[in-house]
Amino acid sequence: MCLSIPFRKTLFSVAIFGGTLAGTLGCPSDAWARVKLITLPVRERVEIQLDNAGATLVEEERVVPLVKGENQVDFSWANTQIDPNTIVFRVVAPVGEKAIDAKVLSVSYPPNEAALIWSVGSSDSGSVRVRVSYLLGNLNKSFNYRAVASKDEKQLTLSQYMRLQNFANESFGSTGVWAGFGKRFLKPVGLNETKEMLMEKYENVPIRKTYTCNPAEFDYLDRAQNKLRVPMHYVLKNNKENHLGLAPLQYGKVRIFIDGGAEGSSAFLGEDWGKFTPMDDEMKLYLGVAQDIVVKRTIDKNENRRVGGNVFDQEIVLKYEIENFKDTPVTLDIVENLRFIRNEVRGDTGRDVEWELGKDTTFEGGPDKEKSTFEQVVFHVTLPPRAEDGKADKKEHKLNVILKNEW
Amino acid sequence: MSNTSSLPLFRTAWKRSTHVLRFALLLGIITLAISSQRTSRAENVDLSTVPSRSTVQLTIYNSEDVTLVRETRNVTFKKGSNPLQFSWANTLIDSTSVELNFLTQSDKLEVLDTTFPHAKPQMLYWNVESEFDGEAEIQIAYFTSGITWSADYLCIADNNEQEMSLEGFVRVFNNSGEEYENAQVRLVVGTINLVEKIAQLANMSLSEVAGMDRDELSKAKKDVLADAMAAPMAMAGGMGGGAIAEDAPKEIIKEGLSEYFIYTIEGTETIQNGWSKRMRSLEGTSISFDVEYRYRPQEYGEQLVKLYLLKNDVASKLGTTPLPNGTVRIFRDNGRDGLSYLTQQDIKYIPIGDRIELNLGSDPEVLHELVKLRTYRSDLILQIHGTNEFRKIGGDGTFKEENASLVGWDDHVILVERIRNFSGKAIQLEIRRTLPGHVVFKSSLNPKLHDFQTIELRATVPTGMKSELLSEIIHKQGTSTKQNNVTLEKFEVKR
Numbered sequence: 066m067c068l069s070i071p072f073r074k075t076l077f078s079v080a081i082f083g084g085t086l087a088g089t090l091g092c093p094s095d096a097w098a099r100v101k102l103i104t105l106p107v108r109e110r111v112e113i114q115l116d117n118a119g120a121t122l123v124e125e126e127r128v129v130p131l132v133k134g135e136n137q138v139d140f141s142w143a144n145t146q147i148d149p150n151t152i153v154f155r156v157v158a159p160v161g162e163k164a165i166d167a168k169v170l171s172v173s174y175p176p177n178e179a180a181l182i183w184s185v186g187s188s189d190s191g192s193v194r195v196r197v198s199y200l201l202g203n204l205n206k207s208f209n210y211r212a213v214a215s216k217d218e219k220q221l222t223l224s225q226y227m228r229l230q231n232f233a234n235e236s237f238g239s240t241g242v243w244a245g246f247g248k249r250f251l252k253p254v255g256l257n258e259t260k261e262m263l264m265e266k267y268e269n270v271p272i273r274k275t276y277t278c279n280p281a282e283f284d285y286l287d288r289a290q291n292k293l294r295v296p297m298h299y300v301l302k303n304n305k306e307n308h309l310g311l312a313p314l315q316y317g318k319v320r321i322f323i324d325g326g327a328e329g330s331s332a333f334l335g336e337d338w339g340k341f342t343p344m345d346d347e348m349k350l351y352l353g354v355a356q357d358i359v360v361k362r363t364i365d366k367n368e369n370r371r372v373g374g375n376v377f378d379q380e381i382v383l384k385y386e387i388e389n390f391k392d393t394p395v396t397l398d399i400v401e402n403l404r405f406i407r408n409e410v411r412g413d414t415g416r417d418v419e420w421e422l423g424k425d426t427t428f429e430g431g432p433d434k435e436k437s438t439f440e441q442v443v444f445h446v447t448l449p450p451r452a453e454d455g456k457a458d459k460k461e462h463k464l465n466v467i468l469k470n471e472w
Numbered sequence: 473m474s475n476t477s478s479l480p481l482f483r484t485a486w487k488r489s490t491h492v493l494r495f496a497l498l499l500g501i502i503t504l505a506i507s508s509q510r511t512s513r514a515e516n517v518d519l520s521t522v523p524s525r526s527t528v529q530l531t532i533y534n535s536e537d538v539t540l541v542r543e544t545r546n547v548t549f550k551k552g553s554n555p556l557q558f559s560w561a562n563t564l565i566d567s568t569s570v571e572l573n574f575l576t577q578s579d580k581l582e583v584l585d586t587t588f589p590h591a592k593p594q595m596l597y598w599n600v601e602s603e604f605d606g607e608a609e610i611q612i613a614y615f616t617s618g619i620t621w622s623a624d625y626l627c628i629a630d631n632n633e634q635e636m637s638l639e640g641f642v643r644v645f646n647n648s649g650e651e652y653e654n655a656q657v658r659l660v661v662g663t664i665n666l667v668e669k670i671a672q673l674a675n676m677s678l679s680e681v682a683g684m685d686r687d688e689l690s691k692a693k694k695d696v697l698a699d700a701m702a703a704p705m706a707m708a709g710g711m712g713g714g715a716i717a718e719d720a721p722k723e724i725i726k727e728g729l730s731e732y733f734i735y736t737i738e739g740t741e742t743i744q745n746g747w748s749k750r751m752r753s754l755e756g757t758s759i760s761f762d763v764e765y766r767y768r769p770q771e772y773g774e775q776l777v778k779l780y781l782l783k784n785d786v787a788s789k790l791g792t793t794p795l796p797n798g799t800v801r802i803f804r805d806n807g808r809d810g811l812s813y814l815t816q817q818d819i820k821y822i823p824i825g826d827r828i829e830l831n832l833g834s835d836p837e838v839l840h841e842l843v844k845l846r847t848y849r850s851d852l853i854l855q856i857h858g859t860n861e862f863r864k865i866g867g868d869g870t871f872k873e874e875n876a877s878l879v880g881w882d883d884h885v886i887l888v889e890r891i892r893n894f895s896g897k898a899i900q901l902e903i904r905r906t907l908p909g910h911v912v913f914k915s916s917l918n919p920k921l922h923d924f925q926t927i928e929l930r931a932t933v934p935t936g937m938k939s940e941l942l943s944e945i946i947h948k949q950g951t952s953t954k955q956n957n958v959t960l961e962k963f964e965v966k967r
Contacts (some may be wrong), residue, residue, distance in 0.1 A: 172750040345892055374874070470848075
C-alpha cells in the first residue's frame with residue numbers, strides 16, 4: 066500500500082505498526098507493501114556547522130515515535146546534495162520520563178533512490194529525540210570585511226561578515242549557524258537565499274601603514290629612469306595587543322574606507338583580498354601605488370674578485386635615491402632579494418646565495434632580523450616630510466653586498 | 473522483482489521459466505541430451521518438479537568481486553537415471569564453478585555426467601544415477617559476482633580530544649540479479665587470488681571458458697572453495713535466524729581462518745537485488761587516543777598535520793578483530809551540543825594490536841614554518857686543470873691559480889622550524905625530514921635517525937608559545953661526497 070506524502074525536499078518518516086515505507090520508496094516489492102501508517106516527525110532543531118573549510122554539516126533534531134521492537138525510520142531527499150555516506154543517526158534522549166533504549170539495528174539503501182531506511186530497535190514504546198547529521202553540498206560560506214580607517218590612518222574598525230549562500234535546494238526554519246568561531250546565529254535560511262551576518266566588529270585596531278619597494282616582487286614603475294614601484298599597504302597584526310586575535314582571520318575581500326571626519330564623509334580607499342591570517346600573523350592589505358614617494362635604484366658597483374680557480378666573490382653596491390613628497394614623515398621598507406640581485410649581475414646559477422653585507426652599507430640599524438631570511442634582506446628607512454616650500458629632501462642610501470663563492 | 477526463493481514445489485514447464493535461478497528435476501519422457509549435437513531436448517520437456525531451497529549461505533569476499541553460494545535442497549530420486557536441470561538466467565553466476573554434492577545418501581547417488589547445452593548458455597544438466605527410490609539432501613555450490621561488501625567506520629572524539637567512540641560497519645551490496653532470501657551471510661576479510669574475474673566468467677559461454685588455462689582456473693577456484701568450505705557451516709539450526717531479540721542489533725561473530733578473518737552475521741538476512749544493507753560490526757566507547765602533530769613531507773605533503781593515534785588492542789577497548797580496509801569518518805563533539813565534521817580517510821587493513829592513525833590534515837591553530845636563515849659554503853676544493861692535483865681554498869695558503877675548477881665543497885644551511893601553538897594545550901610534535909646525499913645534521917634537539925637518510929626530531933610545544941627549533945644541514949658536494957647517508961651531530965646551532 067502506498068500512502069501519498071506531501072512533497073518536501075527531504076523527508077523523514079517513521080512507519081509504525083512494524084510496517085515499512087513502501088509509499089515513499091515506490092513499493093520496491095510486495096514485502097514492502099505492509100505500511101499501515103506513516104508519521105512525519107518535524108524538525109525540532111537544526112544546526113548548520115560551518116567550521117570545516119570544505120564541507121557543511123547539517124544537524125537536525127526530531128522527535129520520533131517508536132514502538133517496542135523493530136521500527137523502520139525512513140530518510141529521503143530529492144534534488145539536494147546530501148552525501149548519504151555521511152549520514153549519522155544518533156538517539157539523543159527519550160522524550161518523557163520513560164527510559165527507552167533505542168538503537169539502530171541496520172540501514173538499508175534502496176536502489177536508484179536518494180533514500181535510506183534505518184531499522185531501529187526500541188526497548189519500549191515511546192518517543193525519542195534523535196539527531197541526524199549529514200554533509201550537504203551547495204550550502205556555502207564566505208567571509209568579507211569592511212574596514213573604516215581613522216582620518217589619521219593610525220587605526221581602523223574592522224567588521225567581519227559571514228555570507229551564507231543556500232543553493233542546497235532545501236530551506237531551513239529557525240536554524241543555528243556557527244562558523245566554528247565567534248557568534249552562533251539563530252536565523253531562518255530560505256531557499257536560494259544569501260544571508261550576511263556580522264561575525265565580529267573589531268574597534269581601534271592599530272594600522273601599520275607601510276611603503277615598500279621590492280624590485281623582485283613589485284618591479285620598477287619606470288625602468289628607464291630606474292624608478293621603483295612603491296605600493297602602500299595597511300598591515301594589521303592578528304593578536305590581542307592589536308585588538309584582534311580572537312580567531313584566525315578567514316580569507317575574504319576587504320573593502321577599505323577612510324573616515325573623513327564629518328558625518329557621512331567617509332571615502333572608499335580601495336579593496337583587496339585578505340589572505341587567511343592565523344593568530345599572530347599579519348594581514349597585509351594593498352591600497353595602491355604611492356606616487357609621492359620616489360625611489361631610484363641603480364647598481365653603482367659590480368666587481369669580481371677571484372677566490373681561487375673559477376670561484377669568485379662578487380661585490381655589488383646598490384644606490385637608492387629617495388624623496389618623500391608627502392607632508393608627513395613615512396617609513397619606507399626596502400626589500401632586496403639576493404637571488405634577484407645575482408640574476409641581474411651574473412644570471413641564475415640555481416644555487417642558494419651566500420652573501421654578506423659590505424662596509425659601505427648605509428642603512429641605520431642594519432637589517433630587520435625578523436623579516437630577513439637567507440636570501441632576502443629588509444631595511445627600514447625613515448623619511449622626513451617635504452619642506453614648507455614643497456621641496457623634498459633627497460636621501461641617499463647604499464646597500465653593499467658581497468656574493469660569495471660563486472662560479 | 474523476482475521471488476525465486478518461493479518457487480513452487482511442482483511446476484509444469486511448458487515454456488521457459490521466467491525465474492532467474494531455477495532448479496528442476498525433469499520427469500516424464502525426456503531424451504537426455506548427452507551429446508552436444510542434440511540441443512533440441514529442452515523443447516521436449518513436458519513436466520518438471522522444482523524443489524525449493526532449504527537453506528542458502530553466502531560467503532562474500534571484499535578483496536575480489538566473488539561470492540561463494542551454497543544452497544541445499546531436498547530432492548526425491550527414483551532408482552536409475554535422474555536428469556536434473558539447473559539454470560541461472562540473468563544472473564552473474566560463473567558456470568564453470570557450479571558443483572553438485574550429495575549431503576545424504578551419497579553412497580547411493582552418483583553424477584554420471586554434466587551437460588552444458590549449446591543453445592542455453594546459462595543452464596546445465598546433471599545426469600544422476602540413483603541406487604534407491606527416495607529423498608536426499610543435495611548441496612549446490614557456485615561462485616557469483618555482484619554481491620560485495622565493504623567496511624566503514626564512524627569516530628566521534630570528545631571535545632577535549634582524549635577519548636572517542638568508534639563504530640565499525642559492514643555494508644553488503646546485492647547487484648547479482650538474484651535474491652537470496654533468508655541467507656546466512658559470511659564476510660571474508662583478506663585478500664584472495666583469482667586468475668579470472670568471476671564477472672567475466674559469468675558472461676562467457678562455456679566454449680570460451682574451455683579455451684582458458686584450465687589448470688590455473690581450476691586451482692584458483694578450488695583454493696577459494698577449500699578455504700571457504702573449511703569454515704563451519706552453521707546452518708544446521710535452520711535459516712530462520714533463531715531467537716534474536718527484535719530490538720537488539722544482530723551480533724557479528726568474528727573468527728580467524730587461515731590468512732582470513734570471517735564475519736558471520738547472526739541469523740539470516742534478505743538483501744533484495746539492487747539493495748544494500750549496513751550493519752554494525754563493532755562498537756567501542758571511551759577509547760583513549762593520543763594527538764600528535766607530524767611534519768613528514770613524503771607522507772603528508774608539505775604541511776604539519778594533526779593525527780589521532782589509537783591502537784586496535786584490548787587496552788583501547790578494541791582488539792577483538794582486525795579492521796578491514798574502509799572509510800573512516802571522523803567527527804568531534806564541538807562542545808556546543810553538536811558535532812564538527814573533521815575529515816574522512818581510507819584506512820588499510822589493521823591487524824589486531826596494530827596502530828590506527830587518523831590524519832586530520834592541517835590545524836589552523838598550530839602553525840609551522842620552515843625558514844632558511846643562512847646559507848654558506850665551506851671547504852672548497854679545486855682541481856688544477858690537466859692534473860690530479862687538488863687544492864683546498866683557504867687551506868694551505870691562498871690559492872689563486874686561474875687554471876683550476878671547483879670540484880668539491882660543503883653547502884651549509886641554517887634552518888629554523890618555527891612552531892606557534894594556539895590550540896589551548898601543549899602539543900606533541902614530530903618532524904621527519906629526508907635528506908638525500910652525504911649529509912651532516914647538527915642540532916641540540918637530540919635528533920634521531922629514522923633511516924639512513926631521514927632525521928627525526930621530537931618536541932613538546934606549550935600552548936601560546938612560539939618554539940624555534942634550530943638546526944644546520946651540511947651537504948657534501950662534488951668530490952667531497954663520500955657517502956650517501958646522514959651523520960648526526962649534537963651541536964648548539966646559532967642564528
